Amino acid sequence: MTKFHIVIFGCQMNYADAARIRAVLTNIGMTHVDTIDEADIVVLDTCSVRQKSEDKVTGKIREIPSDKKIWITWCMVQHNLRHAKISKQLHDKTASELMKRGNFVGNVATRDPEIVGFSNQEMKDLKEYNADTDNIVFVNHAFNPMFFNFQKTFPNLELIMRIDDIGFIPRIASRLGYEVQEWDIELTNEYNDIIPHTWNQLSDANAKTAFVPVSTGCSQFCAYCIVPYARGLEKNLPADKIIAEARHHIENGVEEITLIGQIVNKHPNFADICEAILDIPGLRWLRYTSPYPTFYSDKLLHLHETHPKMCPHIHMPLQSGSDTILKKMFRGYTAEQFRVFVDRIRALNRDISITSDIIVGFCDETEEDFQESMALTQYARFDMVYIGIYSPRPGTLAHRMMDDNIPKDVKHDRRDRLNTLLKEISYANNQKEIGRTTDVMITAIHEDGTIDGYTDNMKNITIGAPLQREEPTKWEGISVGSFTTATITEGESFRLKGKLT
Ligand code: SF4
Numbered sequence: 001m002t003k004f005h006i007v008i009f010g011c012q013m014n015y016a017d018a019a020r021i022r023a024v025l026t027n028i029g030m031t032h033v034d035t036i037d038e039a040d041i042v043v044l045d046t047c048s049v050r051q052k053s054e055d056k057v058t059g060k061i062r063e064i065p066s067d068k069k070i071w072i073t074w075c076m077v078q079h080n081l082r083h084a085k086i087s088k089q090l091h092d093k094t095a096s097e098l099m100k101r102g103n104f105v106g107n108v109a110t111r112d113p114e115i116v117g118f119s120n121q122e123m124k125d126l127k128e129y130n131a132d133t134d135n136i137v138f139v140n141h142a143f144n145p146m147f148f149n150f151q152k153t154f155p156n157l158e159l160i161m162r163i164d165d166i167g168f169i170p171r172i173a174s175r176l177g178y179e180v181q182e183w184d185i186e187l188t189n190e191y192n193d194i195i196p197h198t199w200n201q202l203s204d205a206n207a208k209t210a211f212v213p214v215s216t217g218c219s220q221f222c223a224y225c226i227v228p229y230a231r232g233l234e235k236n237l238p239a240d241k242i243i244a245e246a247r248h249h250i251e252n253g254v255e256e257i258t259l260i261g262q263i264v265n266k267h268p269n270f271a272d273i274c275e276a277i278l279d280i281p282g283l284r285w286l287r288y289t290s291p292y293p294t295f296y297s298d299k300l301l302h303l304h305e306t307h308p309k310m311c312p313h314i315h316m317p318l319q320s321g322s323d324t325i326l327k328k329m330f331r332g333y334t335a336e337q338f339r340v341f342v343d344r345i346r347a348l349n350r351d352i353s354i355t356s357d358i359i360v361g362f363c364d365e366t367e368e369d370f371q372e373s374m375a376l377t378q379y380a381r382f383d384m385v386y387i388g389i390y391s392p393r394p395g396t397l398a399h400r401m402m403d404d405n406i407p408k409d410v411k412h413d414r415r416d417r418l419n420t421l422l423k424e425i426s427y428a429n430n431q432k433e434i435g436r437t438t439d440v441m442i443t444a445i446h447e448d449g450t451i452d453g454y455t456d457n458m459k460n461i462t463i464g465a466p467l468q469r470e471e472p473t474k475w476e477g478i479s480v481g482s483f484t485t486a487t488i489t490e491g492e493s494f495r496l497k498g499k500l501t
Contacts, residue, residue, distance in 0.1 A: 005039035029181035218262035321376030322369035361411030430491025
């Protein structure tokens with residue numbers, strides 16, 4: 001029986017996709033294993049949001065023993081492909097011209113293609129091919145320069161494929177010579193139809209938390225961002241499928257659902273989807289990431305205010321507090337709109353933690369622009385900000401059209417000053433948490449008995465040494481990936497301390 005291991009890079013979307021890959025491979029009779037050493041195939045679910053992310057993938061490939069086959073999918077593949085479609089309308093001449101240009105991926109009308117083509121020879125054959133192309137899918141590593149480049153060094157690289165081609169994995173595996181058991185085409189052909197096995201990023205065994213995509217891709221085209229190129233344009237998933245996937249997870253023991261999408265609340269039914277999931281018995285926490293300030297409905301905020309299972313936390317990327325910079329970034333909102341949104345949250349009759357993302361040192365950012373980011377941080381009282389030091393990403397508009405003209409030391413200095421401000425805000429905010437009792441998702445248990453985890457409002461918490469190995473009853477139900485309850489006893493910058501209740 002073929003054994004596979006998936007290495008996940010990047011964001012929560014990749015965790016959700018990896019769970020789908022795992023579902024399909026399991027469906028055809030392969031077995032998931034926990035380590036590379038045990039695997040026959042190592043699937044790399046890649047990220048290309050920064051050059052560093054791609055470098056990490058390359059580093060990982062080097063570590064994989066040469067007797068393992070390597071499959072690569074997602075952002076890095078997409079980023080390296082130029083897309084084109086073949087269809088009935090394209091006659092052979094066009095198809096062969098497309099191939100000469102380098103890369104193309106075939107999208108077919110049929111759900112059950114006769115041929116999944118992936119070899120050089122098959123691509124060559126197509127040039128001679130005079131028949132209808134609707135029953136052929138080209139999972140095209142043969143024309144991807146990335147495949148050739150990597151294969152020179154890593155001859156065990158067997159497959160490069162887009163995540164959109166996930167439904168063709170059974171046929172690809174079969175053509176690559178793997179033993180493939182009967183699979184259910186209805187369940188594996190379409191990304192939307194695949195119900196993934198629950199897969200907890202913390203601990204597979206416990207599986208109390210799951211990520212559920214509401215959309216894929218992004219059409220915002222922020223000037224600095226690779227996502228629309230790497231993941232394609234925004235596509236909303238059907239509401240009933242999203243709810244069904246959440247229900248499947250909850251019925252299988254998941255207690256925390258995180259809805260994910262690049263602009264998650266842009267889905268036209270987003271608040272209704274949340275409301276339906278909140279009603280599923282067994283759910284403990286519902287959260288989502290990342291929203292946009294301009295797509296918040298009153299209903300969604302009302303759910304935050306009134307529904308105890310809707311987590312009191314909103315991660316709202318700001319990126320800059322300066323209108324000049326927001327405009328250059330194509331963010332599509334102003335600092336004032338962001339402030340108004342913060343006011344709406346603060347007006348709710350429930351304390352909501354707000355976290356954010358800010359980029360420092362974007363092209364032409366002046367000290368005054370940066371001060372506006374500081375001012376808006378102060379205004380919003382963010383509990384945490386993921387600070388990105390701007391660096392251009394090839395392929396983006398900012399890389400092509402704008403000047404990365406802020407010196408490195410200035411960028412670092414801005415990052416440090418913003419971080420100092422955040423530490424002060426976080427410390428002050430966390431004093432108000434003392435005495436509150438909250439559920440905690442456990443992320444680590446240390447040898448000395450201390451527990452690390454995160455709270456309903458997404459703050460890191462350390463629960464001080466309550467567990468003694470000689471008191472086995474206290475350990476009951478306590479494991480990484482499960483929930484416990486704690487009372488907060490101390491607030492530090494970016495961390496709470498508590499005791500088990
Ligand atoms: S909204 Fe902007 S930053 Fe977010 S994924 Fe889309 S393009 Fe990238």
